[in-house]
Amino acid sequence: MKETVAPAAPRPGALGAHAGWTGRFAGLARLSPTLRRKLEDAARLRRFAAGERVFGPGEKPRGMLFLLSGAVRVHQTSPGGREIVLYRVAAGESCVMTAACLFAEQSYHGEGVAETDVVAAEAPRATFEALLADSPEFRDFVFAAYSHRMIELFRVVEDVVFGRMDLRIAERLCQLADEEGVARVTHQDLAAELGTAREVVSRQLAEFQRRGWIEQGRGRVRLADRAALARFAASA
Amino acid sequence: MKETVAPAAPRPGALGAHAGWTGRFAGLARLSPTLRRKLEDAARLRRFAAGERVFGPGEKPRGMLFLLSGAVRVHQTSPGGREIVLYRVAAGESCVMTAACLFAEQSYHGEGVAETDVVAAEAPRATFEALLADSPEFRDFVFAAYSHRMIELFRVVEDVVFGRMDLRIAERLCQLADEEGVARVTHQDLAAELGTAREVVSRQLAEFQRRGWIEQGRGRVRLADRAALARFAASA
DNA sequence: GCGCGTTGTGTGACCTAGTCACTGAAGGCG
DNA sequence: CGCCTTCAGTGACTAGGTCACACAACGCGC
Structure with missing residues (x-):
């Protein structure tokens, strides 16, 4: 619905039905056409069924994840089988654990599971860094997201320790x-x-x-x- | 000691005895002279005695903090008086809680206390963003630091919940x-x-x-x- | 509808961790 | 030396986590 607004002819591309997805992203919507093109071309579309594992301990992130639709739950698991949810990633958001492990070049310290069917864009680190370099809006988007998650984590610690x-x-x-x-x-x-x-x-x-x-x-x-x-x- | 290496004449400036401090910072050492100058001029030097509070709940960060010397302990406190140390900031590092709250425009969710005498540089947000925009090395420095701390926090959660x-x-x-x-x-x-x-x-x-x-x-x-x-x- | 496996819930015994209310010891200092 | 402050020890109690169950609800094939 509301597709009546879309003016430009849909550009056929690697992302198929999701071509033009950057337009729907906070921050990314204002990228220059060049950067946008670059991001949409470089990113790989990944789909996950509800319940499927998106990432987990032992793997290293292959790129930055942007969630186009669906929701991912990120949690930690103890050897004894206990779990705790750290945060959820909603459509339009990116995953901080992926970002952190990507930049620290470490493997994941937690697990991501699709809570619904999910479509995500995986952008290689180089592309991600190019965007950071060239787009103030993108930097804002990333830093704001990173910051809010970090604060959320502080809250989780507080709850768990004192609550x-x-x-x-x-x-x-x-x-x-x-x-x-x-x-x-x-x-x-x-x-x-x-x-x-x-x-x-x-x-x-x-x-x-x-x-x-x-x-x-x-x-x-x-x-x-x-x-x-x-x-x-x-x-x- | 080892000051024999220093070639350039010490530039007298607002930072007094700490003029030229960017040179000792990982990442910042490779800033262009222009940026460096800008950072050193815009940043405000702040000193804290051992035991003194650097920041705490209720305050908002006035800028990004870079620790020039000393160490800061960042912890959370419960109403009941219990405490937990989240991480420590050493000389040469910056404080993620400050960064997070600065970008999220929230007041601090924890407290920072100088464990030794401390000298820190406080850079206004605008200066910080300019550096992010103009220097790939600075971006690397900030993102790497952010990422490592985030991973450290994941570890803290894990320890507290399952340990x-x-x-x-x-x-x-x-x-x-x-x-x-x-x-x-x-x-x-x-x-x-x-x-x-x-x-x-x-x-x-x-x-x-x-x-x-x-x-x-x-x-x-x-x-x-x-x-x-x-x-x-x-x-x- | 019946049998049967799977999954979700209820429960008691037991252990670890956190709270409360103390006691007394160790050190600093006039 | 006496006095005050800070640190450490202890017992009784509560909250939370573990273990080992029993059993109920549902899903499904027949």
Whole structure:
């Protein structure tokens, strides 16, 4: 929809159906046509099915990733099988862990998993650096993204080190619920979000239920009293 | 010492005794004379005594910080008074939290404290951006630093979420000890490094002592068997 | 509908880590 | 020497993580 606005003839190119994608990117939209062309030509389109692994420990990034559509969850996994979600990459964003490992020339320290079907553009480091060199807008875009993620990470550390688990579970539950107040997650999913164990989540949800704040089904939590839960989450 | 090498006449300038400091910076050493001049002129020299606060929550960064000498510890503090060290900035490095908050236009999410007497150069954002625009070496320097810190933060998260406290204490003890195997730290210091409580450290050190790995004095831990401690720290 | 494997949840026992409220020891200093 | 401040030790308790289960809900083939 809204494709009626598009004026220029679609340029057939290596990116096929996604030709012209830079136009939809914050920052990238204002690149010079030359740079834009260069980026679209050099980048390789990569597709991932929902649930598929995008990157993981042991691999090195082959280029900078820009997410064109879908969402990627980036998490860390312990030998014991516990998990914690570090951040999510949405369409229009790039992945900081990829950027960091690309520039530090290290292999990934975490895993990226497609949460939906995903289309991403992978730009070689040289192209990425050329863009950084030539486009102030692109620099802004990259630095702002990098900075916000870094701050997000500071927050994750703070939560994990100082935060109370009951409050964190309540908060995440509120975030994950849709407009009807239903979150389609298993206890295990919630545990993986927060870096805790499934049993801890189960016990806490039982307590929330006892207080009448939620109702539970298999793989499903309904917020019976979202306001109370949110109030509790903020009561730190 | 080794000042015999310095060929050019020292240029008197706003930075006084630190004139010409860009020459000692990785990456910055290769700036064009014009840029260098610009940076040295625009940056404001700031001095801090050991123990003094360099920045903290509530403040916004007034510019990018480059540490010319000394060391700064960056940590987060909980309302309850617990602390965790995120990273340290050494001479020749810049501070990522400052960079992140500068670009995201947010106030600091942690606190920076001078661990020794410190001299730092504070470059206004405009100057910083000009350097990024004009110098590939400076971009490399900044991106590499940013990337390494980010990876360090991933590691901190991993340690805190999945790591065992006894191993973390042993590891940090090994890091903090000098060549003679003596660490001049209080139990509280160790706790603040790792984001735990003083009592936890006390109990663990008592156990290490019982095993003959360390000897303790007031504000002082001697590694009686550094190898054993290191082996234990790595036995995860 | 029935059987059966898979996945999600409930629970108790146990251990580690963090909190609270103390005690007393070690050092600095007048 | 006495006094104050800082550091360290300890016990009781709570929160959170681990282990080993039991069992319920669903998916699916027949």
